[in-house]
Amino acid sequence: MNFLVSIITPAYNVEDFIKETIESVINQTYKNWELIIVDDCSKDETFSVAQQMAETDARIKPVKAPLNGGAAAARNLGTTLANGEYIAFLDSDDLWHQEKLEIQLKEMVNKNAVFSYSAYHVVSESGEYLRDVKVPDFVDYKTLLKGCDIGCLTAMYDVQKLGKQYFLQPDSANNNTGLPENILRRWGREDYVLWLSIAKQCEVLNRKMIGIRQELAYYRKRDGGISANKRKSSKFQWIVYRNVERLNFFYASYNFILYAINGVRKHYF
Template identity: 45%
Template sequence: MPKVSIITPSYDCSNYISDTIDSVLFQTCTDWEMIIVDDCSSDNSVSVIKSYMEKDSRVKLIQLEENLGAAVTRNKAIEVAQGRYIAFLDSDDLWEPEKLETQLSFMQKSDIAFSFSAYHKIDEEGIDIGTVSVPENVSYHQLLKCCVIGCLTAMYDTHKIGKVYMPLIRKRQDFGLWLRILKKCGIAYGIAQPLAKYRVRKDSISSNKLNAALYNWKLYREVENLTLLQALYYFSHYAINGVLRTLR
């Protein structure tokens, strides 16, 4: 059994998927499987992925017959994952070579169930445009105020909390998953060292700030079932933190 299962949803990312897979192949930790779920791509993403599968059996592919969104695709990968640890990497993002080794060592030494790290931001050409730092730790109620966990850095231990799946919403499903995990383990622990590179794309779902805010509200009310007053309280923190981030 692989130690880590890497969950990668893919949709029309033929321009980036090679770099993403390469960043996994270059890991100093080699005990992993990469489960790529293609969400009915219209480009040649599948052909690119299959070319890697022919070279390395640790790269695996699930093809969906219709477009179902990131939550469903990630959940399908989690369902078949065989690794003790579940990690996430989208098909246009990258990992630093020591990402898995560093994070596994951090979690095992301190007996941690859920961790995340700082990361770099890059543009569509791969040029560095900044670094996102993280706190030493975060609780459920703290995370409700501001999601400080980047999906490309998150990892959890299924031996400690079992498999945890994403809520079936179109956006902010990763935020919903972190909240579900924190209900089980209490605290997520941050690694100050940047271990990944998040690609900022103009056409990405997360680039639409208004839609992201609306789905944040939907998450509070319909997934977390917060009261109106609770939702308003946490949403005000979310909005303020968003403004502060744009001013940095």
Template identity: 45%
Template sequence: MALVSIVTPAFNASKSIAKTVASVQAQSYSDWEMIIVDDCSKDGTYQLALDLSQQDERIKVHQLKTNQGAAAARNFAIEQAKGRYIAFLDSDDRWLPKKLETQLGYMENNNVAFVCSGYDVVNVDGTKIAEFMPPKRASYYDLLRTCSVGCLTAMYDTQVFGKVMMPLIKRRQDYGLWLELLRKGGECHGIQEVLAQYSIGGGSLSQNKFKAARYQWYVYRQVEKLPLLRSCYYFVTYCVNGLLKYRN
């Protein structure tokens, strides 16, 4: 079996991280390591994560010396990763039990290096609000039009790509990573099955979209270095697709 390294940034996640960890421990595929990087939480998240790691040696816990944001925390975890495959799971989201088994089987059977899947959008109490299903294939140019890769479902093969880091920006850093992977060639394969639950916390989908839009433009201009007119074109398509992204 191939080791999967699970990247989990954590900040003030004491109310959710135990359930997140439990969803990983419930996986039907057991050859994994979960790398939790605490970004200087103030609510006891770090100690709670340490307690969980003492009960399961597959859980590795680190703490940044200063608060640096999710991108830095994820990159630190990627640097520490020992697995062939890199997967991502934030400290307030959860996986369904066959997430890893399903994705690894697909990758190995189809010789694919980058996959994602569908996921449910849920409230903090677990009530389903919407569902997102990615396209079966997405190229670099497809992803410029809309981000169809949910971070909590993404997984890539380091034997193909090497360890690829996220751009150090406040938001949309995962989107920057997906673009970097696809710029190297190939496609992201979207498994047509819900394999995770994305929690929106106290916010709303519309609020999240508004905040993301500002950083979407930043990615176009400052990370991807796209010309102004191309950036405008892709931003308009992103906004239109964003209105249609989730299914109730």
């Protein structure tokens, strides 16, 4: 097993974290990877740190985005540049367990899966352990409507089977929501929309989206993130149901109630 894995890392003003993130990739037991770091017009030394580390390892490939377009646009640019047979995502302040890629690839190959995700640890901004996020053995489209257990930092998919997948972003051809750009730019649900899209493709292919119960990553919970604002997150969840997935009011309401219940379970139990 020697598939090339392209790791996409959007980065914006993370000079205090990016080195540790890169090191968690360098320390992987699985060695056939490329790390595409897309600097989203940072105002600090993020890009310089990435460049310095790239000088010691040719697998690290920092690029500058032409303009500040947000994480979705940065991930899409990285995906366009990716050469791998698999694509994985890692945000620039998060970390991976050193066996993450090795374990995940083996699971996908053994189970003939085209998409996988894993459990992960949640740590504070300073790196202190907070809690674990568990995941089910598999999900499908209907399951994802009721709540998302997929952490973007753990997601990986098979490019050969699914093709390159792109995140919904404002002011682009794949924005068919009818929503203004200023709303889309700050909603923070682009990954969830992509997982829903992939889930529908998996149903057509008769393939599963598999979960790995072992914690293979560390999600850094920082103040000010969209995911930390539950009211705003709930509002955008409703937007996904009604404007993106085009669910009728009653089915959207049913899933929204279950989403809220699962959110409480996920974060407090």
